[in-house]
Amino acid sequence: MLKKIIDWLDERLHLDGLLEPFRHKTVPTHKLSCWYFFGGITLFLFLIQLLTGILLLLYYKPGANEAFESVQYIVTRVQFGWLIRSIHSWSANLMVFTAVAHMFSVLFLKAYRKPRELTWITGMLLLFLVMGFGFSGYLLPWNQLAFFATTVGTQMAGQVPLIGQPILIFLRGGPEVTGATLTRFFGFHVAVLPGLVFVLIAIHLFFVQRQGMSVPPKVEKEWEQNPSLRREMKFFPNFALREMMAWYVAIGALGVLAALFPWDLGVKADPFGAAAAGIKPEWYFLFMYQTLKFIPAHIGFIDGEVLGIMGCGVVALLWMLLPFFDRERAGGKKSWMTGIGIFALVYVIVFTVYGYVAK
Amino acid sequence: MLRNNLRRVRRTAIGGIVLLAACLSFGQAPNTCLDCHSALPEPQGVTQEKFAQDIHAQKGLTCASCHGGDPTSMDMTVAMSKAKGWKGHIDKKQVPALCGSCHSDPNFMKQYNPGLRTDQLSQYHTSMHGKQLAAGNSKVAVCTDCHSVHDIKPPSDQHSTVYPLNVAKTCSKCHADANYMKPFGIATNQYANYTTSVHYDALTKGGDLSAPTCVTCHGNHGATPPGVDKVQNVCATCHVFQAQMYGKSTHFKAFQDKNLPGCVVCHSNHAIHPPTDAMLDTGKQGVCMSCHKPGDKCDVARVNILSSLTKLDQTITSANQILHLAESSGMEVSAALGAQDQARDALTKARVTIHTYQPSLVAAEVQNGMKIANANFKAGQDAMVERNHRRIGLGICLIAIAFALFGLWLLIKKIEA
Structure with missing residues (x-):
């Protein structure tokens, strides 16, 4: 029966030709192949976000007077609402983690090199968008923690010279964080960001498909010297089945987190209330937050916070253009890029942990 | 020529300094008293x-x-x-009149502090201090004994002797001095008792400056111990509901007939401790059985009231425990936790209703609280059941996932064989 349907479709749409490239697609097999899975896991978590997000939309009501109550309704009254909401929150966090892991694996395996510079740039843009998803989604339950985190976050955006204030007004929908900010963030979260992400994912996957999987230089060299060592596996079904196993593991991890540690709802935002003591941003912004805390109030005649925010922006831009700074060095000398990558990874981990434990 | 010029400059300079000094001192009345008195001993x-x-x-x-x-x-x-x-x-006996010469003059006081009362002197004349002074006893307090002299600060100043936190200490200077108070034949343990009271704790530990000090109950300028039959009026200024209920109760008339000082009979006066349900019990803190006999009608009512209050208290505590356990397990029980406040309010109301001494009224409030507390307890139980269901569901899902993984692994092995 299924074969009949496929044949019927193939006769009209020539699916065979469309799927032909996938039949020949291969994935290099070596001792570091496991890192190839992170991109797929990130994509899978994004799909979970999409599905759970749509389900949440059935009950969520954006608005300062309704948002908190609607989320409360979802987690207490809606059948399996608690599970959907918890999975949405946990998979958002896991997605940031796997996206960052994917980025560092690409960096250390030097997969960003020519001709894959644009794949790196689209990947970095996707990572920024994922963080944008996190920042905008954090406010949507309209709880006290989210309210003040958004106040601080948008305040930081307002520090950018010249365009800071217009950005702040644009983000908040006014000078203060209000219900207008909530509806705006809701719009970004469910319309603007998904639209951009879909386009970028398509481009990113197109690049990966066109250019194939990158092989680390060391492995590539070994294979060139001894072609009999070259190993590859078919994308369909060999790699896809393995990827599916990783997705099952991700579902299991999400289930454990959602059932044992349901995402806290907190208390409803009160713009006139006091900010909770020791308020901190989400863990993926902690290293930046902690860095800004270390910068003195004034450096020379420049405001320390402004300098810090500008510095973060410049570093992010340079990081995105990283492939263009990596040049092959004569004599097979090691590139300094690995050193930078290790420094960045250690810096992010140390400052995230420090930001978490610091009062 | 040069000498003449120098003289002219010197004259101009001296003239300028004198003029400047005159300008600076303009408007300030010189007070030469302090020139000598600052060097004198107290x-x-x-x-x-x-x-x-x-x-x-x-x-x-x-x-x-x-x-x-x-x-x-x-x-x-x-x-x-x-x-x-x-x-x-100024002789001590003349002090009130001297202070009153300004402080009792509304027209004069308006210039400095239009909001300040001007009845302090007339109040003082009605006070025990004022009456004793009029009778010739100069050991009693006059204005300067409480407000100090030569460094008098407004009552809102933290260093003032009559700042709320300092009032009791100021009164105790005389009232806690056994030798000084001996001629008056009154107790001197009021301050020591007051420092153990719930009022003192509210003032000093709770930082509530409106909490009662000596003057709140006794008055300040018209300070007088409330009469035995007037104690209820004093307490009623804050504890309105309790006083209203007590006023309509059987105890009110019974205490009046026996000339007992109302609220003080059960709660004491200066050493008022936070009321607990143990006051209804027969133990050390119990107060009922000092008048009532075991087994009488009132004793039976006491037992019923105590047991119903204890039951409500325990139910609220149990609900609290299970709700917090559910909350720590990640369950959303904020609505029930919020409703716990209503149950606690009902318990407080039931405790206040004791002042009616009518078991049926207390029981009605307890019943109201029990309804809420039981609902909250059930919400906690339901949340825990739901938590367990989730964990069982998770276990089943994990087993299913493990099977799926095993199946995929077998499939890969088969394909690659």
Whole structure:
């Protein structure tokens, strides 16, 4: 029966030709192949976000007077609402983690090199968008923690010279964080960001498909010297089945987190209330937050916070253009890029942990 | 020529300095009293620093405002001459009248503090202190004993002797001194008792400056112990509902007939401790059985009231425990936790209703609280059941996932074989 349907479709749409490239697609097999899975896991978590997000939309009501109550309704009254909401929150966090892991694996395996510079740039843009998803989604339950985190976050955006204030007004929908900010963030979260992400994912996957999987230089060299060592596996079904196993593991991890540690709802935002003591941003912004805390109030005649925010922006831009700074060095000398990558990874981990434990 | 010019410059300079000094001192009445008195020992000694802290000095009054004389004269015989109205030392008995000469004059006081009352002197005359003073007893407190002298600060100043946190200490200077109070034949343990009270804790630990101090119950300028039959009125200024209920209760008439001081009979006066349900019990803190007999009608009512209050208290505690356990397990129980406040309010209301001494009214409030507390307890139980269901569901899902993984692994092995 299924074969009949496929044949019927193939006769009209020539699916065979469309799927032909996938039949020949291969994935290099070596001792570091496991890192190839992170991109797929990130994509899978994004799909979970999409599905759970749509389900949440059935009950969520954006608005300062309704948002908190609607989320409360979802987690207490809606059948399996608690599970959907918890999975949405946990998979958002896991997605940031796997996206960052994917980025560092690409960096250390030097997969960003020519001709894959644009794949790196689209990947970095996707990572920024994922963080944008996190920042905008954090406010949507309209709880006290989210309210003040958004106040601080948008305040930081307002520090950018010249365009800071217009950005702040644009983000908040006014000078203060209000219900207008909530509806705006809701719009970004469910319309603007998904639209951009879909386009970028398509481009990113197109690049990966066109250019194939990158092989680390060391492995590539070994294979060139001894072609009999070259190993590859078919994308369909060999790699896809393995990827599916990783997705099952991700579902299991999400289930454990959602059932044992349901995402806290907190208390409803009160713009006139006091900010909770020791308020901190989400863990993926902690290293930046902690860095800004270390910068003195004034450096020379420049405001320390402004300098810090500008510095973060410049570093992010340079990081995105990283492939263009990596040049092959004569004599097979090691590139300094690995050193930078290790420094960045250690810096992010140390400052995230420090930001978490610091009062 | 040069010498003439120098003389001219010198004259101009001296003239300028004199003119500048005159300008600077313009508008300030000289107060020469402190020139000598700052060097004298107490009680005549008053330093510039001390007097500068006095609210009267800050408002522009001088020593002469109270003591008379001419503070502008550097000549002591002129400054302290009777002709200039000098009164010298103010006798203690004259102090209230002297202070009242300004403080009882609304027109005069309006210039400085339009909101300040001007009935302090007339109030004082009605006080025990005022009456004793009028009777010739100068050991009693006059204005300066409580407000200090020469460094009087407004009551809102934290360093004032009559700042809410300092009032009890100020009263205790005399009232806790056994030797001083001996001629009056009154107890001196009020301050010691007060420092153990719930009122003192609210004031000093809770930081509630409106919490009762001595003057709240006894009055300040008209300080007098409330009569035995008036205690209820004093307590009622804050504890309105309790007083209303007590006023309609059987105890009200019974206490009046026996000339018992209302609220004080059960709660004491200066050593008022936070009321607990143990006051209804027969133990050390129990108060009922000091009048009632075991097994009588009131004792039976006491037992019923106590058991119903205890039951409500325990149910609220149980609900709290299970709700917090559910909350720590990640369950959303904020609505039930919020409703716990209503249950606690009902318990408080039931405890207040005890002052009616009608078991049926207390029971009605307890029943109301029990309804809420039971609903909250059930919400906690439901949340825990739901938590367990989730964990069982998770276990089943994980087993299913493990099977799926195993199946995929077998499939890969088969394909790659």
